[in-house]
Amino acid sequence: MLIAGFPAGAWGTNCYLVAPAAGEECVIIDPGHQATAGVEETLKKHRLKPVAVVLTHGHIDHVASVVPVCGAHDVPAWIHPRDRYMMSDPEKALGRSIGMPLMGELTVGEPDDVQELTDGARLSLAGMEFGVAHAPGHTKGSVTFRMPETPEVPPVLFSGDLLFAGSVGRTDLPGGDHAELLESLARVCLPLDDSTVVLSGHGPQTTIGRERATNPFLTGMTGADAPRRGM
Numbered sequence: 001m002l003i004a005g006f007p008a009g010a011w012g013t014n015c016y017l018v019a020p021a022a023g024e025e026c027v028i029i030d031p032g033h034q035a036t037a038g039v040e041e042t043l044k045k046h047r048l049k050p051v052a053v054v055l056t057h058g059h060i061d062h063v064a065s066v067v068p069v070c071g072a073h074d075v076p077a078w079i080h081p082r083d084r085y086m087m088s089d090p091e092k093a094l095g096r097s098i099g100m101p102l103m104g105e106l107t108v109g110e111p112d113d114v115q116e117l118t119d120g121a122r123l124s125l126a127g128m129e130f131g132v133a134h135a136p137g138h139t140k141g142s143v144t145f146r147m148p149e150t151p152e153v154p155p156v157l158f159s160g161d162l163l164f165a166g167s168v169g170r171t172d173l174p175g176g177d178h179a180e181l182l183e184s185l186a187r188v189c190l191p192l193d194d195s196t197v198v199l200s201g202h203g204p205q206t207t208i209g210r211e212r213a214t215n216p217f218l219t220g221m222t223g224a225d226a227p228r229r230g231m
Contacts, residue, residue, distance in 0.1 A: 001128075001153050002026075004042050005199065009033025011061035014201055016158065018128065018147075023047040025126035029054050029145065029158055030201060031065040039069055051126050054117075055079040056160025056201060057142040058086030059173075060094070060108075070111035078123065080134060081116045082175075083141030094173060117143055133188045135162045137181025138169035144188055146196075154195045157208070163189055163198060165206035168217045186221055 005016040008031075015035045019026035026048040031039055043050065050073045055063055058079060066077050066087060079087070086092070087110050117123075119134035123145075131146040138161045145158040161169035162184055171178045189198075194209025211218050 001147075001150060002046060002048075003153075003156070003199070004046060006035075006038045006042065007202075008035035008038050009061060009064070012202055013061045014199065014203075015039065015065075016199060017042050017046070017048060017050075018126075019046065019048050020127050025049050025051045027052050027054055027125050027128070027130070028069060030056055030062040030160070031069045032062045033060065033064040035065040036068050036072075039065065040072075049073075050075050052123075053077040053111075054123070054125075054130065054145060055083075056144065056158060056162075057139045058083030058090075059139065059161070060086070060090035062160070062201060063087050063090075064108075067109055067111050070113070076113035076115050077111050078115045078117050080118075080141030080143050082136075083139050084110075084114065084116065086139075087114075092174070119143075135160075135184035135188045137171060137177055137179075137184045138162060139173075140175045142169075142184070146192075149195075154197055155193060156197045156199060157189070157192060159189070159198050159200050161201040163211060163215075164200045164203050165198070165211070166215055168215070169201075182217070182221075185218060190218065190221060 002019045005014050008015050013032035015031050016029040017026050052075050070077050117132050121132040123130040133144045135142050135144050147156040149155040192208045196208040198206045
């Protein structure tokens with residue numbers, strides 16, 4: 001398996017291109033602010049053909065390049081319905097007033113083909129399978145993508161802004177909820193094997209085992225610690 005990632009734009013958001021191998025079809029994860037050039041360079045370097053863009057959530061630092069990337073390659077974008085509005089209205093998602101400057105000129109709006117993600121879905125794309133888990137807390141429509149273990153690589157979790165090396169996602173923006181974030185961490189991340197590689201929306205890669213042992217938000221937590229909501 002080939003996973004090529006690079007930090008893009010003012011927020012250093014990690015964009016990933018995932019393929020079975022060089023020279024094959026690929027999936028692009030979170031092409032954010034100023035990611036277009038990096039995407040094209042990576043496609044050329046590894047001779048990849050994109051078939052889809054998938055998004056961990058709708059914040060502008062993760063979706064700012066969706067329209068040009070999807071348009072250039074005529075591919076769909078996948079996003080959870082609760083974050084879909086953010087592609088067209090990024091300022092609302094950040095708590096800004098309409099018309100305030102937002103990192104200069106950005107291409108906002110939806111690509112021609114938008115598909116909606118659901119919790120528990122399994123996406124078969126480019127000859128690979130991505131397990132989708134709804135993981136609200138950072139945003140209402142945050143999701144993670146999990147890839148199963150293969151003979152070549154351990155299991156991989158694309159965690160978006162749910163879990164970072166040594167930290168977790170912020171919850172002070174519209175749609176954020178700290179209790180929901182903790183519930184998502186306990187439900188989505190903690191049941192995973194310690195060998196699971198975590199590729200986050202920002203910062204370096206880590207593993208579930210390392211975060212379980214050292215992350216102050218996870219230390220001592222178990223899957224049974226997820227807050228119970230409703231009746």
